[in-house]
Every structure is written in C-alpha cells, then in structure tokens.
Amino acid sequence: MMLNFAFDHVYEKLLAYYGPPQEPPGESPWERMVAAVLTQRATPAAVAAALNNLREADVLNPYSLVEVDSEQLAELLQPAGAARQAAGRVHKLARWMIENHGGDATEALSLDAETLRAELAAINGIGRATADALMLHAARKPAFVVDRAAHRVLKRHGWFDFDADDDELKMAIEAGLGHDPSRLKQLHLLIVRAGRDYCGSRPRCDACPLAELLPDGGPREPTV
Secondary structure: OEOOOOHHHHHHHHHHHHOOOOOOOOOOHHHHHHHHHHOOOOOHHHHHHHHHHHHHOOOOOHHHHOOOOHHHHHHHOHHHOOHHHHHHHHHHHHHHHHHHHOOOHHHHHOOOHHHHHHHHHOOOOOHHHHHHHHHHHHOOOOOOOOOHHHHHHHHHOOOEOOOOOHHHHHHHHHHHOOOOHHHHHHHHHHHHHHHHHOEOOOEOOOOOOOHHHOOOOOOOOOOO
16 A cells, blocks of 8 residues: 655655766667666666677677577676676567567567567566566656665655555556656666665665655564
C-alpha cells in the first residue's frame, strides 16, 4: 500500500542536493541499450569505460556481441561490475535484437511502450527492472525502474508499506511524476545515487538529503 509520498518534494530535494544526474552514456540507440543494462549496478563513468572496451574490441554491435565468448565479454564489461551477470544479459539482448528486429535498435526502440516492454520483459534473464531501465534510458519512454535502491529508500521513509510490490511502486511513481520520461529518469538515477551513498543494507541517515523526511523514530524496517 502507498502511504503519504510527496513525489515532487522528494524529487526536488534530491535534485537540489546532487544536481542533475549524469545520464548513462551511449552514442547510438544500441549503445544506449547496452548502457541501460549496465547502469543499474555502475556509475556512468564505469559504464562508459565498459562501452569503450567493447568499442575498442570492435564488438559494439549485436552481431559481433553474440559471437563473443562469455568469459571474454565478462572481461570487457568488468569496469561496470557484476560482469558475468551483465555479460549474460547483454548476450541475450543482442540475440533478441537480431532474431526479432534484424539487429536494428532504432526499429526496436520505436515500438509502442506496451509492446516494447512486453518483448523486453519476456527475454529470459532480463527481468522487469532491466526492461524498465531499457524503456527509460534507451527508448526514452515513461517507466520507473523499481530496483533495490527504490525499495529501500521509499519504504524506509514510510512512503510505502514493506509488502508493496514492484507494480505498486512503479504505477504510483509514474503517475505522481505525470508520466514524464525526463523526470522519471532523473528520479531513478537520483534514488540510485542516494541508495549507494546512504541507503545500503545498513542505512546511514545522518547526512542523507532525505533525512528530515524520515518518520518519527528513524528509518522503518520490515517487522518480519
């Protein structure tokens, strides 16, 4: 259940504290897609380094990527972290791109939002959060990425019950920000930053820009 979450207020506080977040890199639609897969676990600089490795190895296109050995691809993606998992996702995304869209990322990203999300979410190993990251950062369509940082930040402040699922958070935040892709993208990146800086497995609330919005008694935690 959603409680009392002032979407605009939280967005503005994070934006004022951090400034406009650096967006995932990518010079082409396909590069933006690869970056979107990597950006959930890495800073933009780390993602850029991984993309540069792929570019220097001359494999930064779907047809070349599917031919790269998994171990080699993981090594190339190492700067972005979780390299083996990332390599598996990038391989599967490249195969989907070739089999369903002839390797044409522009064609794929031009699909309507409902169709694109359904296709992406159906790729084995991609998952819903990664599908939404691709929707938001690569296709630039309205989608909020409900990842671990989002669950921690939003629920510890008491804005959602701990039993609220991904869909509840996603639909409420998308509606609360007017389905604006730009603001949804910024809020996602800002929450990821706040999660990395202050809201990890053990919250460090004293210096957090959202500390004054905590409920009485401090951050909430699951009761079971």
